[in-house]
Amino acid sequence: MRKTIHVATTVMLVVLVAAQSAIAQTAPDVWRSFAERLDVGTELTVRLNDGRSFRATLVGVQTDAMLLQPKTRIPVAIQSVPYEEIVRLERAKPAAGVGKAVAIGVATGVGTFFGILALLYGLVGD
Amino acid sequence: MIRLCPAIVVATCLTASISSAQERTSSVALLPPSAPRWDISAYVTWLGERRPNDFGPWDQWFNLASGGGIVGYYWTSHFKTEFDLSSSSQDETYSFEPIALPGSPTILPLQRDHDFRVTTASAGVIGQFFENAWFHPFVSAGVELVREREHIETSLPIGLSRDPRTPFIPDFQPETRERYGARPYLATGFKAYVSERAFIRTDIRTSWSSDGLAALAWRSGVGVDF
Numbered sequence: 001m002r003k004t005i006h007v008a009t010t011v012m013l014v015v016l017v018a019a020q021s022a023i024a025q026t027a028p029d030v031w032r033s034f035a036e037r038l039d040v041g042t043e044l045t046v047r048l049n050d051g052r053s054f055r056a057t058l059v060g061v062q063t064d065a066m067l068l069q070p071k072t073r074i075p076v077a078i079q080s081v082p083y084e085e086i087v088r089l090e091r092a093k094p095a096a097g098v099g100k101a102v103a104i105g106v107a108t109g110v111g112t113f114f115g116i117l118a119l120l121y122g123l124v125g126d
Numbered sequence: 127m128i129r130l131c132p133a134i135v136v137a138t139c140l141t142a143s144i145s146s147a148q149e150r151t152s153s154v155a156l157l158p159p160s161a162p163r164w165d166i167s168a169y170v171t172w173l174g175e176r177r178p179n180d181f182g183p184w185d186q187w188f189n190l191a192s193g194g195g196i197v198g199y200y201w202t203s204h205f206k207t208e209f210d211l212s213s214s215s216q217d218e219t220y221s222f223e224p225i226a227l228p229g230s231p232t233i234l235p236l237q238r239d240h241d242f243r244v245t246t247a248s249a250g251v252i253g254q255f256f257e258n259a260w261f262h263p264f265v266s267a268g269v270e271l272v273r274e275r276e277h278i279e280t281s282l283p284i285g286l287s288r289d290p291r292t293p294f295i296p297d298f299q300p301e302t303r304e305r306y307g308a309r310p311y312l313a314t315g316f317k318a319y320v321s322e323r324a325f326i327r328t329d330i331r332t333s334w335s336s337d338g339l340a341a342l343a344w345r346s347g348v349g350v351d352f
Contacts, residue, residue, distance in 0.1 A: 050152045052257060070156055072258040074322050079154045111328075 028064075028083035035061045035089070044068070046081065047088035055092050156257045157203050165198045165206075167327050167349025173214055174342045175244055188242050190214040192343070198252065206252040208266070214244045234282065236298070241277040244341075246270045248311065259319075266313040270333060274305045309333050309340055323351040 038044075038058055046068065047053040056079075060067035065080045171192035178186070194212025201207065223236045250268020280298035315329020327349055333341035 048152050048154060052152065052154070052156065054156055054257075070154075070258075072156055073260050073319055074158055074161060074258055076155060076158050076258070079156075081154050085152050085154065 027086065031066075031083040031086045031089055032061075032063070035066050035083075038091075043071075043092040045088075045090050045092045046086060048081070048085050049087050050085075053088075161203070161258070162323060162351035163200050165196075165200075165325075165349055165351045167196045167325075167347045169194060169196070169212075169327065169345045169347025171212065171214075171343050171345040173244070175214075175242070176337075176340055176342075178337050186219055188217040188219070188244075190217050190242075190244065192244070194246075196347075196349070203257045204254050206254060208248075208250050208252055208268070210246070210248045210250070210270075212246050216241050216243045218242065237281050239279045239281070241279075243275045243277075245273045245275070250311065250313075254317075261319070262317045264315060264317065264329075266311075266315075266329070266331075268311055269308055270311050272305075272307045272309060272333075274307075276303045276305070277301075278303065307335075309335050311341075315345075317349075325349055325351070 035058070038061070040058055040060065042058045044056050044058055045053065046056055055071040056068035057071065058066065059069050059078050062080070065082045066086075067078055068081050069078050070076055171194070173188075173190040173192045175188040175190060176186070177188065192212050192214040194210060196208055196210045198206045198208040218239060218241045220240065221238050223238060224233050225236055226233055248268055248270030250266050252264050252266045254262050254264040256262050277300065279300050282298075311331055311333040313329045313331035315327065317325045317327045319325045325348070326346070328344075328346040331341075331343040331345060332339060333343075
């Protein structure tokens, strides 16, 4: 019985390690193939294997990395992003439309109104 | 050999995990090397201060307007230390205290008017989400030092002091009490940037004491990174 448990544990661990390395080996080729089909200037959403996610503009494609211009608040230099660091890569969805902008404006206005109301209430008292 | 085999596999697996973890240190920089480390902001607050059982057998909430400033230092793009100073406006409440007059069996209800003001100084840490984005939610925790200033005016029932039948009544002078304390706080909010460095900031902050919730604050302000 004990021998069976040992063998089962070993097999399970080997399978897990093999699966992990298989995933790691496959992804870069897939991303390279995907990137080569994109037009320069395409806006992308990128997720890296360290958990970070950002939008970027495709500037160029190399054999081992993509050249991306991240769309950050403070501009940063063009980044060479190795394919093996990419977990997810997709075309960015179009920017928010007029409806969303109006919703944000209304929400901001309502929030400001109630904020001022609360302040006046605090100042004047009961 | 059978016992050794799983151990070898586990060791191999751990090594693979460690090397995998090391590989996860990305070379992609989303923050310029010269990114600002400090930020400063000014804010206004609606502040609710709860004082259970201080002025009667019920919970007393003071509604105060407050204002203050914050200075923060980013240790990393996600971790910040903040120092905060604020002072509130004044709110008032009243209480009644029955007292026995000297040489008389009469019990008089004294009315005491309490003016209440709070000043806080706090230090805390912030965990901020996203990197170099236009919108940054955050959570915060820390400790605030509280100075409460309570000014008390005591008044007699109307007409009593002019009544010649009234025995000697002590002269009640206004008094001011100051209390100091420390209490932990938890907060959550966001910074929304309107330019590369200027932002609007708002958060909800809860302060806690041994009686539970001690204060609730909704703060909104503007600031700048530098």
